[in-house]
Amino acid sequence: MVSLILTQLVFWLCAVLFVRLFTYRRDGARFRRGMSVAAVVVMGCAGSAMIEILQGRLHIPAPAWPLVVLLAVFAWSVWRASGNLAGVLRPEPQPWDGVDRRRQGIGR
Template sequence: MAALTEVLTLLNGAMCGATCLRLLSYRRQGARYKRWASLLAYLMIVASGSVAIRIALGQYRAIDFSECLLNIVLCLAVFSARGNVCDLLRAPPRAGAPHHPQ
């Protein structure tokens, strides 16, 4: 049981660290600045980075499979959105719906 907890802890720390680094490395490249998105990205960077740092320092005690799974899904979503918080929250276009570029 202790080995599973250690694996979950390491996996959780790696996912939180990867999420933090991907959000930090986002480049707008012509996208419009949105204050709310920047604030949300900042909060996500601080939260995920603090979890990764606390795990690295051995101060993160309680780990749960569902928390680890949630962080894996969040990390995959952030990477698929290329670090763009607006793309994380934007719904994908429906099949057959006309596409309106902004």
């Protein structure tokens, strides 16, 4: 029973990943060939997993639940970044207030 639920969850998470990456629009974002290739590879893997599940050749065992959680976090991150894989893979810039440079670490 748990295996069936995990398998269905993986199918839908892969569908979300595939559709969100496929519908990404650059809208002025910088083109990077490496990120485009990575997005195509992720879409290919997600699509392949969906096909394997539909054909009945891929079943997710119950002990693999941490991988399903990892896939869910990744899918959520891609969705949150509007399909921009570069936005998922690079950290957000931290605002710099300049205190560490002006005071040279004194007074902490």
